[in-house]
Each structure stands twice: as structure tokens, then as C-alpha cells.
Amino acid sequence: MGDVLGPDFISDLPQSIIESILTQLPIRDAVRTSILSSKWRYKWASMTHLVFDEKCVPLCNDRDGVDKSIVKFITSVLFLHQGPIHKFRITNSYLQSCPEIDQWILFLSRNDIKELVLELEEGEFFRIPSCLFNCKKLTRLELFRCELEPPLTFKGFMCLKSLNLHQVLISPDAIDSIISSCPLLESLSLSYFDSLALTIRAPNLKYLNLEGEFKDICLEDTPLLVELSVAMYMTDDIAEHFEQSSNCNFFKFLGGVPNLEKLVGHIYFTKYLSIGNPGNLPIIYNNLESIELYQVGFEDMNEMLVVLRLITSSPNLKELQISQGSSNMSSATDAPNMDFWAKKCPSDSTLGHLKVVKLTDMCGVPQEMEFIKFLLGCSPVLEIMSIAPCVHDMENEMRMLIELVKFRRASTKAEIVFTRE
């Protein structure tokens, strides 16, 4: 028997504090507290957060052995557990898909699971059992490399607020119906989907992250959207599909998001938006404060129109970050149309709140320089404009600098920072 040299405060702390302590320990240490004393024997068993990460079992060279011991460990923990489990997370690259996982999900569905994150070994995709769709209290679901097929009787997750599907095999109808049947959905992230045509109806959606090969995206009913991040990978046939489409993508995508605060567009986003005739309907984004666009094709007038339209429709824009994306800038197919800027950018337009501009991968071609000229001339409160050239070419850089120096600056505080990496 151990001798007690001092008072034992920790064992008598209320269970909520013990839970707070145990959930901040790696799961092995938490379960190990059961042999501290008789009071501690089952304190771990009512933890409501169970996180099994890479370190939950000791590693050895035998991959299969590690896999088996993970399965045993998780099964034993669940078996000895008492009470509701609110958060369950497996992020382990050794765990292969196996029938036990089905049983765990069934167990969780009977124990009020609220947050479920499943990320298994990168191999075959795990087929999610239908009992997942019986988890009525689910508020957060994150699945990596799974196969998902909602049953016909599935009416939706009534409490789901956050959905993250990464490389999940699911039919387009199913994904549309899941999204629209979760009334409280606030955060949606879909990554690495193939050729997906998506229509999003989510009246409470605030955060949207899309990454993958999307054929078509229509934000039909997302009035509360606050943050939008899109990365559109393009294949040749999708590009073809775009050319033939006559819909206005700009409107379809950004037509119904008046509360947007932050917009991030990667890869082919601006190209996608440039398809179709935007018409003259003015949409003002009063809350849009930060725009980040990558891989913008400066040589494409339509893309520049999109960028311009975004900028001029956001009276409260504070931060702008644009990265140039064409690989071949020197040979423009048409001669640069210098009247373009004078026409499209009314001289009295001001970007009254623009403070920070960051331009990267600039090549110094006339289109870019005109754009910079436009920004400098219209931003009375500009503080920093940082420019990073794409190619380390002394002569080109000199040329750029000489032109930059000529430009009129509307802001007396503006600093131009030319970074050379």
C-alpha cells in the first residue's frame, strides 16, 4: 500500500474537471489512470471524448500487428466504456478498414454520438454502414476516403452543423440531398470529388470549402454565406463543357451571397467565373473585406473583368491578394487593349477601404502594370502594396520598377514593397 504523504486533492475533483483533464491526455494515458487507485478505476470510462490518433498504440515494424492491436484496443475501450460518447475520432494511418469498424459505428449510434471523425489508412475505401444515418444527434461529421450511400428512408441529420467529406465516394444526387436535408448546416467542406455538379441549398450555411473537379456549382440558397473558398481543378473535358455553357457562372455562384466576408479562389476559379455573360445586374458585397485569388490569367480579358467586377462591387474591401497564373505570358494572342482599363474602370471609382494588396508571380507585362496602376490610383487609404515577381530576371524587374515609380498614388501612406526571393 502506498503511504499518503499529503492530502489527495485530485481524486476528489468533480467529474467534469476530471473529464477535462483526461480528454487532454493521450488516450493510453487516460485509460492507464484506472490503476492509480480505487477511486480512479473507472473515472476514464465515462469520458465523452475518445480520440484515437497515430500514437494510440505503440508502433512496431509489423504493420499488421499494429493494425490488429489498434482494433483490439478500440474495441476494448468501447466495451469498458460507460455512458454517452459525444466525440469519437479515429485518425490513424495504420488502421485498415475491417468489419469491427461497423460495430463501433453501431455502438456509437446507440450512445448519442455528436461528433464523428474517421480517417483510416490510405488504401481501400471504407464503406460506411447504414447505422451511421441513425445517429440523430450528429452535429459534426468528417469522413476521409469512405463510401457513403444514404438509405432511401434517410430524412437528414437534423442537428448537423458541420460536414466535411474528403475523397468520399457518393452519388451526386445523394450529396445534394444530404446537404439540403440538414437544416442547421453551417459549415460544408467537400474535397477531391470527381466531376461533380453541385447545387447547394443550405439556408444556414456560413462556411463553404470546395476543392476538386467540379463541373458545375450553383449556390442556390445560401444567403448567410460568410466565407467561401473554392479550388477548381480542371480537366480538358470540363474545360470544354465550360466553353459550351451559356449560363452565367458568376451569377450562379456569387449571385446569392450578399453577406460574403471572405472569398478565396484557387486554380481555375476566376476562369470558371468568367464563363457566361454577367449582364448588368449590380450585386454589391457590402461585407466583403478579403479577396484572395490564385492562378488568375491576366491575359484573359474576361478573367480580368471578373476580378474587376469583384473589386468594384466590394466597397469595404480591405485586403486583396492576387497571384498571376498563366505559364506563358510573353506571347499574348491579341495586342493588349489599353483602352480596356479606361473603359472598364471609371476614373471616379474609389476603393475606399483597401489597405493591403499583395501581388505575386507578376511577370511585368502591360496588363499587370495597368492593373497595378489602377489599384494605386484608386485606393486613398492604401498602406502596403507588395509585389513579388515570378521570374528572377534582373532586366525585367528593372523595367517593372521603372514603370512602378511613375504611377500616381492616391494614398500618401502607400508603401510599395518589391520582394525578390
Added chain:
Amino acid sequence: MSEIDIEVIKPEMMKPYIWLQTSDGSIQQVEQEIAKFCPLICQEIMQKGMGSSKNCAICLPQQVNPAMLSIVLDYCRFHQLPGRSNKERKSYDEKLIRMDTNRLCELTSAADSLKLRPLVDLTSRALARIIEGKTPEEIRDIFHIPDDLTEEEKLEPLKNITDDPRIRLLNRLYAKKRKELKEREKLKNVNAEERVDERSVDDLLSFINGKESDRKGNKTSKNKKKNRRKKEQQKNSSPKDASELNKEIVEAHGHNTRPASSAAVRIGPTSNLDYTGNGTFIDDVEFDDEDIDDEIDPELKEKIDREVEDFARRLNSNWPERMQDFLSSGQERKTTLFTSDRPGFLSRHA
């Protein structure tokens, strides 16, 4: 005094100070802005209008003694200023939790009773960091937790998650040894008739100790043990006796037969080493029943099972009752001896 009148007339919100009463009964004055950072105090002020004077001082929960209150108020004073950078806040937090673990527990308790969630999170994270990666002995030392689990409870599957199977084996063997030592103590108080059993306990010890070293030595001791066992079996057990003992084992352990069988199973691997002479045993990773069964042929297995059961019985049996049995069987022999000589004795003990 006019001041008191003003206190009564003015609404509580206007007062910059409020009164708090700590667990020891002492009352102190605290700036309202800072105290209201604690949700409990805020609630008391807003909903119940307490704290505006010494008479209606807010009674803080018993976990909040003056020392803890001053730490909590320091925390509130620092964090309620909006102008602090995240870095500043973090470094303040790090400094704050540098205290001995008892005070840390007290602080967690106090913060929890005041419903000050950020401080609870901070202190419980600090406690988690202390516990993380330490062995149970170290943790018990730091927090003065009494070590009051039985060996068996400690050996329950999953609970003893040591990573090295060798350590697991050693733990089990040590536990066995400790048990036997205890029984040896008890046996010393019983008379000579039991010496036979004592020797078997000795044997068990060397049997277990011999495990780590010389297997050849074990083979000879095994033979000795076998012979002695046979002698004991003839002396002690009638089948009725055996079943009684089994029942006792079951009752003594209070729940199902699993402990007895698991004890048997645990001995399984140890006896395995002798009987099959499996040299690679200690290096064997798997302790599962199935694996061990696979290595023995069925005939040998039955023999081992029987001996293992016997062994378990010996270790787990309820000694006082057994002693009764010995004494009663001894008495019978005594009475036969004395019948002819002392009828009076017999009549007294009839």
C-alpha cells in the same frame, strides 16, 4: 450615515466595488469590473442584486478560500483588459500555472465553482501535462493518491497497458509471488501438519524464480512438485472436498468464475514453460489463450489443466475454512488414537 443611504438608493450597477465573502468567512472588497469576469459572481450581481454592501456580500463557494480568490482575481484582472496580445496572455498563463500540484488542484476546483471556464481549461491542461507520460507510481507520488487496488484489479485486461509483454509477464509473476508470500505468512501461524503445503509454496517461489534463469533446474523441481502433489492429493481431497473448495474460491471472489479461471490461465503460460520446454516463451508477444493452447497437444493440455486447477485452488483457497478441514480430519485421527486410553477424553469431544 449618508453613505449607506446612497448605497441603498443607487442601483448596484453603478458601484465600482462589490463585496465578496470567502469560505473562511472573511469579507473583502473587489473592483466590480474584475469580479464580474467570473460568471458566478456576475450572475449573483445581475440576477440577485447581491454584493453591493458588506451586509449582502456574495457568498463564494466553499472551494474559494482567500488565497485562491486572490489568484483568480489576478487572472481576471489580467485577462479582462482587451488590449493584451495573444502572446502576452499566453506567457501570463504559463507563469500562472507554475505552482505545486496541490495548489493547482485547489485552483482548478475554485475556478470551476466560479464557473470561470478559461481558467478551468488552463489548469486542467496543466494537470494533464503533469500526468502525461508518467508511470502510475510516479503519478501516485505526485498527487498523493493511495495505492489501494488489489493486485488482481491492477492486472485486469486493458488496465495494465504496458507496452512490453515481458514487463506484463513480470508483473504477473511478481503479483503471484506477493500473494504467495502473504499466504506463507498465514501458514506460519498454523501447526506442523501444514508444513507440506508450505514447502509447496516454497517450491512455487523457486518455480517462479527459476523461470527467469535455468530451465533445467525447473525440470527437477517439477518432478519433486509432482510427487508432493500426488501425496497431497491423497491426503486431502475427496471429490466433495474439492468441489467445496471450488465453491469457496467462487464465493471468496464475489463474482463469477472468471477470476479462478483467469488465475488458472495466467499460470498456464508459466507452467507451459516447464512442460513443453518452450524456449522462446519469454520472447513470445502473444499472451492470448488461443495461442497458448495451440502450442500444447491435447493430452498434455488436460494434464496441465488439472495441475493448473490444483495450483489455483491452492493459491486462492479460503485458508480459514481449509484449516478447519485439516483440524477436523486431524481430530478424527486423534480420537481413534485416544479411544482405548482415555474414554473420558472421547466423551468430552464426542
